[in-house]
Amino acid sequence: MSEPFNPLTCNYLVTYNDEVSDDGQVFKALADPTRRFLLDLLFEREGRTLTELETEVDMTRIGVMKHLRILESAGLVVTERSGRTKLHYLNPVPIRLVHDRWIDKYTEHHVSALVDLKNRLEKSS
């Protein structure tokens, strides 16, 4: 089945080919405000065409296409053909993976413990 975790690289993702997105690509894709805005648009409503997205952004069609390609190669946007049009969907899984790897580990347990404590204190007072 799955190969054992490689302690030399500490990251089994580096053994993937280029087709597979990694954390670096996700962070890079999220570093641009236009790309974050495009993700927000897809979060509001998925299954949008390039033309629909383009009308919401003050940018040329080529520019929007370039940003969508970067989002797609980071795995944050998935496209599906519907007849002659291409529909764009938000894929939240890479963000979830970053969350589980980088955020959950360092913050969430402490935060939830504090929230629990606050709730308990408020109830008892």
Place this chain on the structure above:
Amino acid sequence: MTTSSVAQDTSQIYQIYIKAEPEAIWEALTDPEWTNRYGYTGFAHYDLRPGGKYQVVANEEFKAAADAAGFPCPDVVVDGEVIEADPPKRLVTTWRMLMDPTCVSEGFTVVTHEIEPLGNGACKLTLTHKLDSTHATISQLVSGRMDAEGNGGGGGHAWVLSDLKSLLETGAGLAG
């Protein structure tokens, strides 16, 4: 292709890369002992032929946790029917959530799992949940938005797939 209904398509697509063989991913999706180890847990039973029955049976811990949260839990938490089963490539089923009356009233939806080998011991797994605007609550639940807004319900498909990836690649789920 027009229908009389004006429901807007609100389908969701989730994609993840997993370093595992297609057969291992297929097994993790369709074997009850595997499905009980990640995500929402529970034993998924599939009769893997068109028209075959699909149901997810909650485990005791899950039921106890739901009870403790004031959410009485039925034995079967999800049910549906197999539409297409082509191991280890493609699984299409109908899907209905039975834990909550609103979700039950929104009826059956369609979930497709597609496994594509990439030729390097890794696969791309794509989950498509066919939904429309009549499935408002189910959409909120499976997208994890309900949970993100503090209303519980867990992390939805993204969380399940993330946990499945952890389990297959490291032998342990996110919960350890």
